[in-house]
Amino acid sequence: MCGVFGFVGQPTDVGNAVLTALKTLEYRGYDSWGLALSAADHLLIDKDVGRINGRRRVYPISSQGIGHTRWATHGGVVAANAHPHVDCFRRIAVVHNGIIENHAELRSALESRGHKLESDTDSDVVAHLVEEELAAGRDLGAAVSNTFSQLDGYNAVVVMDRLQQRFVAAKRVSPLVIGLGEYGSTVASDAIALHDHADELVYLEDDQLAVLHARGVDLYDRSSMRQITPISRVQVGPREDIDRGDYPDFLSKEVSEQPEALRRLVREARDEIQVLADAVRASGKVIFVGCGTAGNAAAAGAYLFSEICGHDVTIAPASEFRYRSQSLGPEALVVALSQSGETVDVLDAMAEARNRGARLAAIVNTPRSTLDRSVETRVLLRTGTEQCVLATKSYTAMLATLLLTASAVAGRSSAGSEAVLRAADAIDEVLVNGTRERIRGIATTVARSEHLFVIGRGVHYPSALEAALKIKEVSYIHAEGFAAGELKHGVIALVEPGTPCVVLCPDDQTRTDILSGAAELKSRGGHMIGVGSIEDPIFDDFIPVPDAGIANPLVEAIPGQLLGYFAALERGNDPDRPRNLAKSVTVK
Ligand code: F6R
Numbered sequence: 001m002c003g004v005f006g007f008v009g010q011p012t013d014v015g016n017a018v019l020t021a022l023k024t025l026e027y028r029g030y031d032s033w034g035l036a037l038s039a040a041d042h043l044l045i046d047k048d049v050g051r052i053n054g055r056r057r058v059y060p061i062s063s064q065g066i067g068h069t070r071w072a073t074h075g076g077v078v079a080a081n082a083h084p085h086v087d088c089f090r091r092i093a094v095v096h097n098g099i100i101e102n103h104a105e106l107r108s109a110l111e112s113r114g115h116k117l118e119s120d121t122d123s124d125v126v127a128h129l130v131e132e133e134l135a136a137g138r139d140l141g142a143a144v145s146n147t148f149s150q151l152d153g154y155n156a157v158v159v160m161d162r163l164q165q166r167f168v169a170a171k172r173v174s175p176l177v178i179g180l181g182e183y184g185s186t187v188a189s190d191a192i193a194l195h196d197h198a199d200e201l202v203y204l205e206d207d208q209l210a211v212l213h214a215r216g217v218d219l220y221d222r223s224s225m226r227q228i229t230p231i232s233r234v235q236v237g238p239r240e241d242i243d244r245g246d247y248p249d250f251l252s253k254e255v256s257e258q259p260e261a262l263r264r265l266v267r268e269a270r271d272e273i274q275v276l277a278d279a280v281r282a283s284g285k286v287i288f289v290g291c292g293t294a295g296n297a298a299a300a301g302a303y304l305f306s307e308i309c310g311h312d313v314t315i316a317p318a319s320e321f322r323y324r325s326q327s328l329g330p331e332a333l334v335v336a337l338s339q340s341g342e343t344v345d346v347l348d349a350m351a352e353a354r355n356r357g358a359r360l361a362a363i364v365n366t367p368r369s370t371l372d373r374s375v376e377t378r379v380l381l382r383t384g385t386e387q388c389v390l391a392t393k394s395y396t397a398m399l400a401t402l403l404l405t406a407s408a409v410a411g412r413s414s415a416g417s418e419a420v421l422r423a424a425d426a427i428d429e430v431l432v433n434g435t436r437e438r439i440r441g442i443a444t445t446v447a448r449s450e451h452l453f454v455i456g457r458g459v460h461y462p463s464a465l466e467a468a469l470k471i472k473e474v475s476y477i478h479a480e481g482f483a484a485g486e487l488k489h490g491v492i493a494l495v496e497p498g499t500p501c502v503v504l505c506p507d508d509q510t511r512t513d514i515l516s517g518a519a520e521l522k523s524r525g526g527h528m529i530g531v532g533s534i535e536d537p538i539f540d541d542f543i544p545v546p547d548a549g550i551a552n553p554l555v556e557a558i559p560g561q562l563l564g565y566f567a568a569l570e571r572g573n574d575p576d577r578p579r580n581l582a583k584s585v586t587v588k
Contacts, residue, residue: 009184
């Protein structure tokens, strides 16, 4: 979702530096962008809807600027709603991520005091509130602190005053990270945007306020405005490869990275997995929470835990967690699954669990994300940055982590590692032999359908949910995943002659039952697409995947990813940035 960036330092082409930084935040998802620079005697604002693309513009040399990529929440996708937003005198520029829940009352109070707000967003109230604080004689830090404490909800704001060579940042839940470098100081919603500018990073915490200037950052306790020292400074590591390389898009690149990501996890995460397994063993109750794809991984994890180590794990969509599990206590372990570590529903669920006295753990891909920093026990997925909006390599890495953890709980860690390595080899086979091309052919037919169903049983039911999610979010075909046994309780009414039905049919205890479900769909004219290691005459099309035993869910994830990918290409959709979706869902 929205991306935030700011620079203050030695005079330079700040405008294009901001554009370059915003491009690194593009993967979060956005529909418009904008920047503000302190020019000689005015605030220069440049905004537009759509993508930044390869844009370079002629901007004046400046010593500070802020920028923003917007994912619309309040107000349509028009340039006037793009950030930065300004005060009545065009002295203050503000970029914001989050939702100001009480914006309507703040807006009407400001308007009754004579302010003219230029956008329909919830964000521009910040500029006008800061304007009033400055007019009352407060310095910029105190002005932003007082303003921020009036905002309800989870928000991150960066406020620039064109009359001062400094700007101020504050946050609640929405992430902000500060970069300290030779030529100036920077702030962004994601460390990935700070690489060109920073040697050291400081992660801003909720109760802090940062005043950034050319020589560094002054941190304050936000309520008392007492100066404090950063809890920790982190060296910027080597630049991660975030290019597409020779791939046409990030989706195909990240799909193909999965075998190596799984092998890396087995090699490097053993100790972290053992600690998580010990925490599971010590708990009376284990609950997995996650959203979307991570929620599907959690659901698969519950089956894997039951089968591998006999633990009965509860699962909850993170956004629903607050409404249940009221009786949790210290005997409970709540394990959050998240690629970004910034999904606000996940962070909320963890805050709720902490309040109820539960112990907290995470399976997370992004090091130093808010989730990573807030738990006692965590396994890092180590897949590298996932740039495509679709979760692919993080999903199979989550499944592998759950399988490895369940195996460690059962005292069979080596068997778990062997299973994951077998799955990695099997995925390699799916990706390099003719299977990929066969999936492309099937996707060409599927792309002409309006509806599609995916069925599975047992641990393959979450796989069906995930395959359907992958297909629908990128191809925009209405795809639904079902537990095959549920078909005749209603869903079967939707099947018409020619409706594509993907059947996850591995060679295990679910095979006989899933073939019965497939027969019911076939009798209604469904076009049956089997996925498994053994063909069956019932299938009109078949996607062969090598058998990987207990690790089959990792392998059967690939056909869903590729069906979605090729159907998206066939329909002319952008595989990396599906409409309406954001990578990091930082609002409720
Ligand atoms: C689907 C997808 C989303 C995410 C969900 C959770 O491809 O990407 O469903 O899985 O928004 O995100 P994280 O894992 O970052 O918490």
